[in-house]
Amino acid sequence: MARIAVGGFQHETNTFAPQRATWADFERADAWPGFVRGAELIDAVEGFNLPIAGAVKTLQGLGHELVPLCWCSAPPSSYVEREAYEKVVGHILDDLAAGGPLDGIYLDLHGAMVAEHHEDGEGELLRRIRALVGDRMPIVTSLDYHSNLTPEMVRFASAMIGYRTYPHIDMAATGSRAAQLLDRLLKDRRPLYKAYRQIDFLIPLVWQCTLMEPAKGIFALIEDIERGSAVGLTGAGAPGGSHNQGIVSITHTPGFPPADIRDCGAALVVYGHDRDAAEAAADRLAAVIREREAGFAGKLYTPDEAVIEAMRLAEGAKRPVLLADVQDNPGAGGTSDTVGLLRALIAHRAKGAVIGMIVDPAAAEAATAVGEGALLDCGIGAKIGYAGEVPVEAAWRVVRLGGGMFTGTGPMYGGAKFRIGPMALVIDEASGVSAVLAAKRIQAVDQEMFRHVGVEPALVPILALKSTVHFRAHFQPIAEAILCVESPGAHVTDPAQLPYRHLRKGIRLSPLGPTRE
Numbered sequence: 001m002a003r004i005a006v007g008g009f010q011h012e013t014n015t016f017a018p019q020r021a022t023w024a025d026f027e028r029a030d031a032w033p034g035f036v037r038g039a040e041l042i043d044a045v046e047g048f049n050l051p052i053a054g055a056v057k058t059l060q061g062l063g064h065e066l067v068p069l070c071w072c073s074a075p076p077s078s079y080v081e082r083e084a085y086e087k088v089v090g091h092i093l094d095d096l097a098a099g100g101p102l103d104g105i106y107l108d109l110h111g112a113m114v115a116e117h118h119e120d121g122e123g124e125l126l127r128r129i130r131a132l133v134g135d136r137m138p139i140v141t142s143l144d145y146h147s148n149l150t151p152e153m154v155r156f157a158s159a160m161i162g163y164r165t166y167p168h169i170d171m172a173a174t175g176s177r178a179a180q181l182l183d184r185l186l187k188d189r190r191p192l193y194k195a196y197r198q199i200d201f202l203i204p205l206v207w208q209c210t211l212m213e214p215a216k217g218i219f220a221l222i223e224d225i226e227r228g229s230a231v232g233l234t235g236a237g238a239p240g241g242s243h244n245q246g247i248v249s250i251t252h253t254p255g256f257p258p259a260d261i262r263d264c265g266a267a268l269v270v271y272g273h274d275r276d277a278a279e280a281a282a283d284r285l286a287a288v289i290r291e292r293e294a295g296f297a298g299k300l301y302t303p304d305e306a307v308i309e310a311m312r313l314a315e316g317a318k319r320p321v322l323l324a325d326v327q328d329n330p331g332a333g334g335t336s337d338t339v340g341l342l343r344a345l346i347a348h349r350a351k352g353a354v355i356g357m358i359v360d361p362a363a364a365e366a367a368t369a370v371g372e373g374a375l376l377d378c379g380i381g382a383k384i385g386y387a388g389e390v391p392v393e394a395a396w397r398v399v400r401l402g403g404g405m406f407t408g409t410g411p412m413y414g415g416a417k418f419r420i421g422p423m424a425l426v427i428d429e430a431s432g433v434s435a436v437l438a439a440k441r442i443q444a445v446d447q448e449m450f451r452h453v454g455v456e457p458a459l460v461p462i463l464a465l466k467s468t469v470h471f472r473a474h475f476q477p478i479a480e481a482i483l484c485v486e487s488p489g490a491h492v493t494d495p496a497q498l499p500y501r502h503l504r505k506g507i508r509l510s511p512l513g514p515t516r517e
């Protein structure tokens with residue numbers, strides 16, 4: 001039995017987004033728990049599809065004694081404010097110092113945090129922890145698929161274990177894998193060799209999905225290499241064999257492009273006991289990703305094209321046509337209140353269409369105040385003013401109200417206790433287009449968000465979702481077709497359009513795209 005400190009600090013920072021992450025954003029609950037510290041952490045995270053939950057369960061199952069630190073996350077946004085960063089990091093360091101003798105540390109990190117005063121939020125956190133606990137303490141972290149994995153993070157952590165799915169259905173499972181690796185490091189006491197590579201092109205989120213190529217095949221290859229069954233690897237086993245010559249674990253993070261930092265982008269790290277085998281596997285994987293560069297591409301529709309095509313496809317279809325509003329994804333720093341797609345639905349009179357979530361606290365509260373059946377006396381959306389839009393004025397009738405408290409049922413957010421109220425379903429009767437209003441920024445990823453205000457997603461002809469990829473976990477199985485729409489939003493799909501200042505030179509700004517000079 002070992003004494004293991006467990007905690008987490010998650011943020012995905014889109015430095016081009018309009019809203020910053022404050023301490024209050026980390027403190028309050030959304031789909032995930034709010035800030036928790038000490039003994040309450042263990043119960044607070046139980047049952048969530050979160051890395052910390054998987055790690056805690058696995059470490060307890062292995063008989064280890066846990067020393068809870070703190071855990072918190074905030075919705076993806078621009079920079080984490082200095083005060084918030086220092087407060088959370090201060091708690092982690094204080095609790096490590098006061099936690100008594102420790103054998104290891106597990107941390108649930110996202111890996112793409114940019115603070116106002118540190119462009120590598122996790123690298124700086126790990127540097128300070130290392131300075132406190134020394135070089136020999138095993139520190140294992142989990143990482144989001146969208147981590148911008150930096151050399152400092154790799155250097156200061158003993159090992160980092162990334163998700164392998166996008167949509168992220170393996171969050172708790174990744175925490176469990178990280179816990180198993182920590183347990184292994186504690187038992188065999190052999191240092192891990194690290195082979196780290198950065199990929200020299202940025203990959204837009206929308207083409208990083210593991211339900212499709214090339215990401216699907218790349219992650220299948222990673223598992224083959226770990227199992228020792230990959231063909232043609234120097235130092236790895238024969239086809240079908242189980243001998244992988246000491247490769248312990250591989251993490252590949254396709255990256256989070258809208259972050260104006262030096263080490264933005266895809267990277268990978270191979271951990272192993274055999275230096276040559278780890279280096280060879282890292283070279284092979286990096287080469288395979290580069291070979292498939294052109295495959296990270298697909299069609300994006302303008303809002304008008306998308307609505308016209310969706311109305312055509314919906315005719316006679318028994319299942320909904322989905323429109324993914326990929327640039328206004330609040331899960332990537334979007335405001336979830338832009339109205340380009342909503343206006344196109346209304347303009348084309350896409351009767352029966354529903355869009356969600358339009359995050360507009362004032363409109364959601366106004367709907368609650370006037371009550372079901374009444375008309376709203378305000379426009380909806382575009383309150384943040386990103387892209388210079390204005391709220392959509394119409395005779396919005398309140399159909400259904402909700403308190404915003406419900407439990408997710410999808411593969412990603414199943415068990416998550418949403419606290420995003422108040423909510424409302426409103427309809428513009430002239431066009432037949434409805435919108436789901438919410439008060440807190442949350443990505444349209446779980447069907448319960450719609451059921452909560454009386455909409456059964458499978459029965460809607462056209463369903464527009466503020467999401468880039470995560471919606472696919474719960475919505476793709478009920479979809480007739482999926483069209484990705486390029487409407488205004490703070491998660492700009494094509495990184496070549498972003499005004500980077502700090503990104504390293506020589507990297508291509510998109511697959512086969514221009515090179516940063």
Ligand SMILES: [Zn+2]
Binds near residue numbers: 146168
């Ligand atoms: Zn992610």
